[in-house]
Amino acid sequence: MTMTITEKILARHAGLEEVRPGMLINARVDIALGNDITAPIAIDVFRKAGAKKVFDRDRIVLVPDHFAPNKDIESAEQCKIMRDFAREHQISHYFEIGEAGVEHALLPEKGIVGPGDLVVGADSHTCTYGALGAFATGVGSTDLAAAMLTGELWFKVPETIKFVYHGKRRPWVSGKDLILYTIGRIGVDGALYRAMEFTGETVRGLTMADRLTMANMAIEAGGKNGIFIPDAITEAYVQGRAERPYEFYFSDPDAAYHSVIEIDVGKIEPQVSFPHLPSNARGISQVGDVRIDQSIIGSCTNGRIEDLRVAASILKGRHAAPGMRLIILPATPAVYRQAMHEGLFDIFLDAGAVISLPTCGPCLGGYMGILAKGERSVATTNRNFVGRMGHPGSEVYLAGPAVAAATAVAGRLAGPEQLILGTEPLLIPN
C-alpha cells in the first residue's frame, strides 16, 4: 500500500502498518506543547480529572510567550499557574523569561521537535514544525490535558492536498509570499481538515526559515497540518540540534492525494493580504495607495534571523516615514543576540525602529503595538481578522519582511522595488 508522508507518520505513531484518510486512530504523541493562554485551562482540566502525574516530564513543553513577560495582573496569574505546574511536575522543557521566545520559533531552534515526530500543541500555529518533515497540528486545551496525562491522542487521518511549486522566484519573493499567494488561491477553508504537502523544485531550494514560514500558515487555509519532504536542508538544520533521534519519512511516488495544485512561482510578486482574511492576497503592484501607521516585523511566522536580515537590508541607510511606528520583535533570545551581533540593531535603531523583547505580543492584540480605531498596520504575522491587533475598527495587512520594511519607509504599502526605484513620492532617503 502506498502512503503520503503524513499518513506514514500517523501510522507509525498509531502502531499500524497503514492508515487511510478518514480513519480515526489513537496515536502516540512525541511532544505536547502549551503556552500561557492555553496551558492554564489544560492544567485546570488535568487537575479536575484527578490526574496526578504527567506521562513523561521530558515530552511536555510549556512556553510563556503570548502575554509574557506578564502584561498585566491577569496574565501574571496565568503565567504563574503554568510555572507552578511546571515546577510541581518537574517539566524539563519549561522556559522562563530570558530563555523563552515565541514558541514556534523556539522549539525548532532548540531541536525539541524533529523530523518524523508527531507533535500536538494547544496553539493553532503548531503546524509550523511540518517544515522539518514532522506531523504537527494545533489542538485545544482539553486535548493538551489528555496528551499530558496519557501521551496519546485521537486523530482523524486527513486527506492530503499536494502543492507543487515550480519556476524561479522573483526578487524579494519569500516563503511568506508563496504561502499568502497559496491561501489567496484556495481560500481560508481551501484545505479544511486536510494535510497540505508542499513540494516541487522551488520549495526544494527554500531555506528552513522559509519552510517554517509556509508550514506556519497552513492553518490559515484550514489545514490540519502543513508538511515538507525532508532533504539535505532539513538534515543540515537538525544536525547538532535534535534532542532525540529523528527519522525521515517520504511520500510514496504513487501515493493517493485529494488533489494536486500546481503553482508557477515565476508569476508571483511580493504579496499583501488585505483585511480581514489571510486569503485577501494581492500582488504588491495591485495594492493601490494605502496609508499605514505601523509596521510589525516578527512573530512565529517571520521573526527568525533570516527575516530580520531581509528587513535590515532594506532599512539600512533609510528611515521610517514620519508618524510610522516600526516595531521589530526578534522571536527568540538566540535570534535577539544574533541580530545584535550582526549589527542589525544599529540599522533598526537608525531607521527609527523600536526593538521589542521576544513575545507574540501585538500579533494577537496582546500588547507591544496595539492599534487604535481606524489605524492600519502592515505585519509579518499570520492573521488579519477583525480586531486581531487591537480595536475592531483597525486593520492589519499581512506581508513578508521585505514589504513590511519597505512600507515602514514609504509610509504606505510598498515593496522593496518600488522603494529602490524611488517611485513612491513619500520616500525620505536618509
Place this chain on the structure above:
Amino acid sequence: MKIRGRIWKFGDNIDTDAIIPARYLNIWDPQGLAAHCMEDADPEFMKKMRPGDILVGGENFGCGSSREHAPIAIKAAGIACVVAKRFARIFYRNSFNMGLPIFESTELWGLVENGAEIEVDADAGLIRIVGAAADPLKIPPVPPFMQQLIADGGLMNHLAKGKAK
C-alpha cells in the same frame, strides 16, 4: 437529545477572534469569557441573546486560533448548540472534547432568518424549523467514536471511563 431554541445567524468564516477576542485571553473563568462572547462579530450580542438560544453559522465556523476559550465562552453564555455549514477543525474537536453540542447542516443557513425557532433532534439526526411546513433537515451522522465522546461527557470523562473498564 432535543434542543429547541431561537437562532442568531452569522456569516461565513466566523473566526475565534470574533467569538472571543484575544484581548480577553487574560481571562479563563468561563463566565468572564462569556461576557465577551461574539463581541467582535456583534458588540450587542450578549445584551440581546437569552440562554437557550442557538448560533447558526456559515462556512468554516470557528476558524483561526486553537483557543478552547471560544467554545467555552459560547457554552458559558448559555448557547444551547451551534449549527453551521462547516466547522474549522480545531473548533470542531474542541467542542466535542469539552461538551458543546455542534451540528453540521449546509441547508439550514439559507432557510432561516434571525429570530427563527428551530428544534435539533440529535438522536434522530434531524433539524426542524418550527412553524415551517418543509420536511426536517438531515444532519450528517457523527462517527461512533465521537458519539461516545459526547455520551461520556467529553474527552477527559471518556478517558476516565476507558481506564475504569
